[in-house]
Amino acid sequence: MAAAWPASAAAAETAVPDPAALALFESARELVEKGDWAAGCAKFEASLMVYAAPSTMLNLAKCYEHEGKLAKAWSAYKRSLVLNQETPGAERKSALETIAKEGITQIEPKLPRVKLTVVNPPPGLYITRNGQEVPAAMLGSVIPVDPGPQTIAVQAPGFRAIRTSFTAAEGRTEQLSIKLEPERSDGASQGGGRIPVWAWVAAGGGVALGVAAAGFRIDQARVEGKQEALCEGDLENGCPPLSQYNPAEDNARKKRDFALFVGLGAGGVVALGAAVTGFVLGQKSPSRGASAGPVVVPWIGPNIAGAAIGSRFQ
Template sequence: MFHAPRALRRARLALASVVLASTALLAPAGAAAQGASGDPTLAQTLFEEGRRLMEAKSYAQACPKLAESQRLRPGTGTLLNLALCNEGLGKTATAWGQFKEALFASKKEGNAAREAFAQEHIDALEPRLSKIQLDAENTPGLLVRIDSNDIPAAALGTPIPIDPGAHEVEATASGYSVWSTTVQVGESADLKTIAVPKLLPAPAASKPAGPQLPAPGGAVGDRSGGRGLQTAGYVIGGAGVAVLGVGAVFGILAAGQASDAEKDEALCPEKRCTPEGRDEIDAAETKALVSTIGVGVGVAALAAGAILVLTSGPSRTASASAAAARQGSPGRVQARIVPLIGPQGGGVGVLGAF
C-alpha cells in the first residue's frame, strides 16, 4: 500500500543526499590539497566568496577569486569550481582544459564521483570547442605567440582549442621583422586557420643623410663636446707647465756652465778659451737653445689650453647657434694644435675658428 507521507520523506531524504553529495563533490580538498603552501584561511575565504558569486551567475567576479584560491591552496574541488566558472563565462577551451586536469587528479585520488562529474562536462564541451590552426612558413628561429603565450613548434599545423573572442597572433625571429594579425574566433565549433608568412629580414638601421645641424644649446653648448674640449685644454695647459719647467732648468744649467767655463783659468785664461773651454761654451749654448724652445713651447701650450678651456662652455645661446647654422657655420669650436719651429726657437699654436 502506498503511503504519501512516507514517500514525501523519502523524496526529501533523496534530495538532501543529492545536496550533500554535490557539496562534497565541489568542496575544496582542504588538508589533502597537494603542495598546499598558501594561507589556508584566505584560500577558503576566496573559495566561499567565489562560490557565492558563481551561484549568483556573476562569473566575471567569481573566476578570479576561485583562481587565486586554487593558487594559494591547490585542490581538485577548487579546480572543478574554477572550471565550472569559466564554462559559465564562455571560456570553453579554458574550462575544458581545467576539467581535463581535474579528471586526471580525481583518478589519481580515487574519487569516482569527481571523475564522473569532470568527464560529463568534458563530453559536453568537446563538440562546442572552437580551434585555431597556425600554418607557418620556415623562418630560422621562428617563434609564434597567441596573446603573448608561446606556441611550441610541434603545435604548428595542429588545431588548438581556444576560447571564443579576439586573439592576437604574432610571429618573430632574430634579425627579422615582426609579423602580427588579429583573429576573431566564434563561440561554438569554429575553426580559424592562420597562415604565418615567411618573415622578412629586418631593415638595416639607416644613417642620416648629410651633416646634422646642432640642436639649440648643442655644438659649443653641447655638454659632451664641451667636456672634451675642456679636458684637452687642461691636458695641454698641464703639458705647457711641464715644458716650461724643463726650459727653466736648461736655462739655469746653461748659464751656470757658461759662467763656470769663463771663470776657469785652465779653460779660458784671460777670457781666451782653449778648445776645451770652447766646447764647454758650445755645450752651454746648446742648453740655452733647448731652454729657449722649451719656454716658447710651454708658453704657447699654456695659451692654447686656456683658449680651449674658455671656449668649451655654453657661450652661445640657442638663437646664436641657429643663426650660425643659417650662415653655413657648423656652430661648434674647431681647433687644432700645430707645432711652430723657427730659427730662434719653437712653440705651438692653435688654428681654427672660435
C-alpha cells in the same frame, strides 16, 4: 554548478583539507549561489592556489564556461581529471570524474581551434597569440582557443615581422600558414629599391646639357635664317658685296654652334641614359642572369629627338 560542489561541510573538508583553502572554497560557493560570479570565481582561483583540489578545479571550469572562455574551461576539466587521481574514496572519485567528463563532452563540439604553420621556420622564431608566447612545438597542431578576437604575431631575426588577426568562432578550426620574408637591405625598400644619388645628378646634368645644346642649335638656325634672307637662298652667288656683308664670320659661328650642339647633345644623351638606367636598376634589382627589363634612352639629333629601347643583362 552545484553538482560540482561537496554536498556538505564534512564532504568539503574531505575534498579541501587545507583550512584556508576550505574557507575560500565555501565563500566562493556562497557568492556564486547569490549570482556574484566575478567575486566567487576569484575566490575559487585563490583557493586553488592554496590547495589544488579537483572539486575546486571543477568549479573554476564552470566559472570559465560561464564567462565564455571555452578553451580555459576545457583545460580546467582536463586538469581536474589529473588532480582527481589522488582523491580518496572510490565513490567520490567516480562522481568527480563523471562531472569532469560530462563537461568535456559538452564543450568539445563548441571549441574554436587554430592550426598555425610557418613555412620553413627560421632560427630564433618567436610567436605570440594575444600577447602570450606560443611554443614552437605547437606549430602544426590543432590548438583549442577561446571564442573571440585572436591576434597572431610572428617574428625572427633577419625577417620582416608579420601580424595577423581573426575572430575565433565556436566549432570552427582556423588554419593559418605564414611565410616570413627576409628583411631588405638599407639600399632597398619594400616594393622597390632606392634610387642612387648619382642617377639624380646624371639626370640633372643631362637636362642641363640638352638645354645648352638646344640653345646653340637655335643660334645656328638664327644665323642660317639671316644668311638666307641676305643671300636670297644662294650663299655662293646671291650675297651682297663683301663691302656690305662678309659671310665668313657667320659661317664660323654656324660651325661653332653645330659643333657645340653635337658635343653637348651627345653628352646630354649619355647622362640621361645613365640616369634612366640608375632609376630602373634602383627600383628593382634583377636576379643574376635575368634581364633587368627595357631601358628607355632619350637621344637628340641635329633636327629631331627620340628614344631608343634596350635591355641590360647581368
